[in-house]
Amino acid sequence: xxxxxxxxxxxxxxxGQLSLLxxxxxxxxxxxxxxxxxELAEQLNQAVRRIRQASTPEELLAxxxxxACGFAxxxxxxxxxxxxARGERIRGVPEDIAEVFGDFEIPLASAAALAGAVESRDPxxxxxxxxxxxxxMAGLASHGQExxxxxxxxxxxxxxxALLYAWGDVQGAALELFAQVAAAAWIAPATAPVExxxxxxxxxxxxxxxxxxxxxxxxxxxxAERLHLRAQRFARVQVA
Numbered sequence: 001x002x003x004x005x006x007x008x009x010x011x012x013x014x015x016g017q018l019s020l021l022x023x024x025x026x027x028x029x030x031x032x033x034x035x036x037x038x039e040l041a042e043q044l045n046q047a048v049r050r051i052r053q054a055s056t057p058e059e060l061l062a063x064x065x066x067x068a069c070g071f072a073x074x075x076x077x078x079x080x081x082x083x084x085a086r087g088e089r090i091r092g093v094p095e096d097i098a099e100v101f102g103d104f105e106i107p108l109a110s111a112a113a114l115a116g117a118v119e120s121r122d123p124x125x126x127x128x129x130x131x132x133x134x135x136x137m138a139g140l141a142s143h144g145q146e147x148x149x150x151x152x153x154x155x156x157x158x159x160x161x162a163l164l165y166a167w168g169d170v171q172g173a174a175l176e177l178f179a180q181v182a183a184a185a186w187i188a189p190a191t192a193p194v195e196x197x198x199x200x201x202x203x204x205x206x207x208x209x210x211x212x213x214x215x216x217x218x219x220x221x222x223x224a225e226r227l228h229l230r231a232q233r234f235a236r237v238q239v240a
Contacts, residue, residue, distance in 0.1 A: 043070065044174060051181045058088075061162060064182045065089050068175050072150075073168015074141060075175075076101065080118055080160055083108050090140070092168065097140055106134045117151040118160045123176055124151045128167065141167060152179035156186045 047067035054060035061077045065088075068075040074092020078085040087104030090097070108115040111134040113126030126132040128143030143149070152164040152175050164179050 044177070047178060048181050051178060052185050054182075054185055057161075057186060060182055060185055061088050064164060064178055065091055067178050068164055068166055071171035071174040072166035073170070075164065075166040076141075078106070078114070078163045078165060080108075080162060085111065085114050085163060088162070093141060101140070104136070104140070106137060110134050111137070113149065113151055114163060114165075117153045117163055121153050121155045121158075121160060123153070123172065123179075125149070125172075126151065133165075137165075143167065150175065152176055154179055154183040154186060156183050161186065 047070070050063050051060065051067060054063045061079075065075055065077050069091045072092075074090075076090035077088045079088050080086075085106040085108060087101040087106075090101040093101075106114060108118060111132065113124050113132040114134075116126075117124040126149055128138050128141070128147040128149050129145075130138055133143070133149055137143075141149075147167060148170075149165060149167045150170045150172055152166070153160040154162045154164070162182075164175060164182075166175055
């Protein structure tokens, strides 16, 4: 039986170089993927931090829009007022359109996709046709017949006060995250005031101790409510 032909020195060199090249390419790929992940995580972290620090609904929606534009070709935010979606801010369109967007209104009855996001409280991806997003919005954003829009509702205590509308190269997972963070910040603004507690002076010895008055103030939630209750207990102890 004939033996296999010996491998030529040139082929051995080429195979060795290809092996080294493959290892180097894999190393570079792993490094690039690690850097990309780190940059994405930092970008998401900074966007979420800015959204949580917003102190008013107007600032919140403006910050949400800024964050969304890093993950979509264009974006807009709407306020929901009854059965009407009112334009708040828009990016990714000519400046003259952005300036008048605040006067723009879409009846939800004429935009099935927007109405669906409000009613279902879930993200909606829709064709940018007149029936789905309204002919006015399709014209403002220069949507094509084959384009798609992604709509993310801000769900605040079982209602939807605002919508995030995005088109182009939309990174849906990031925008849904931003909408959820914005909804949570809408409930508890970063600079919500906490009521100060006035402590009564100590009663004279032997005097009757009146019941400590209940402290009144705005409704609080979470950590603020716990702080409020602790302050009430502390005031009662001081009065006693």
